[in-house]
Amino acid sequence: MKKLPCLAGARHGIPLLSAGARLLAAGMLVATPFLAAGQAQFQSSQQQPESVVVGITNAGQFYDIIVDGPVEFKASQPIQVAQFANGAASDHGVAPFEGDPCEILLPPAGHYLCTNVVYTLPNDGVTGGFDRNFLNIIVAQSAISNTVVDGSVVAATNFVVIGTSGYCGAQVPVTNGVHTVRSSQPVWVEAYGWGSWDAYGYCGGIVK
Numbered sequence: 001m002k003k004l005p006c007l008a009g010a011r012h013g014i015p016l017l018s019a020g021a022r023l024l025a026a027g028m029l030v031a032t033p034f035l036a037a038g039q040a041q042f043q044s045s046q047q048q049p050e051s052v053v054v055g056i057t058n059a060g061q062f063y064d065i066i067v068d069g070p071v072e073f074k075a076s077q078p079i080q081v082a083q084f085a086n087g088a089a090s091d092h093g094v095a096p097f098e099g100d101p102c103e104i105l106l107p108p109a110g111h112y113l114c115t116n117v118v119y120t121l122p123n124d125g126v127t128g129g130f131d132r133n134f135l136n137i138i139v140a141q142s143a144i145s146n147t148v149v150d151g152s153v154v155a156a157t158n159f160v161v162i163g164t165s166g167y168c169g170a171q172v173p174v175t176n177g178v179h180t181v182r183s184s185q186p187v188w189v190e191a192y193g194w195g196s197w198d199a200y201g202y203c204g205g206i207v208k
Helices: 141-146
Strands: 020-025 034-040 045-047 054-056 062-067 071-085 102-106 113-120 130-140 159-161 167-174 177-195 198-203
Touching: 020 102, 020 167, 102 177, 102 198, 113 130, 130 141, 141 159, 141 167, 141 177
Parallel strands: none
Antiparallel strands: 020 071, 034 062, 034 071, 045 054, 045 071, 071 102, 113 177, 130 167, 130 177, 159 167, 177 198
């Protein structure tokens, strides 16, 4: 898990028509707790990360929280939530200093695709130096046994329950290159990785 102490990277957003009032995050593997930042899309949103009620009355108002582990965000109005990774020095403090700030926007729960094809960046010393790559997978608990990465079923022991959402999340180490994630129900996928003073992270496909 990772964290980021500022919101300077929050410049892009999920389309407003795709905003929702319940979002899920699995965190980021091999690091410290991550930071989640929520932004109200409409007036009088009330966010409830980790069962802590936070009153947000103005559209565009921000709230951020350091989270350790999977978390469910719920609100009375649509919100946008991003998870942030911190950086090498903050997370490790000692060599090899892998990681760098990055941001992944979260879609509303269930607005996922049944099939996602993602690409984890290379470790060739020319176009990339990412020697640790991961996929975050979030899917309905009832679909765990039907969730596969590159044709192999993800072990049920990799999944943890996310709040009371009915969803579970897994963090799966993968090699560099193309990966296909499929499930019998819509599945959320994040691809991210760490290198020396470097990082990347992005999300799979979403639907309205």
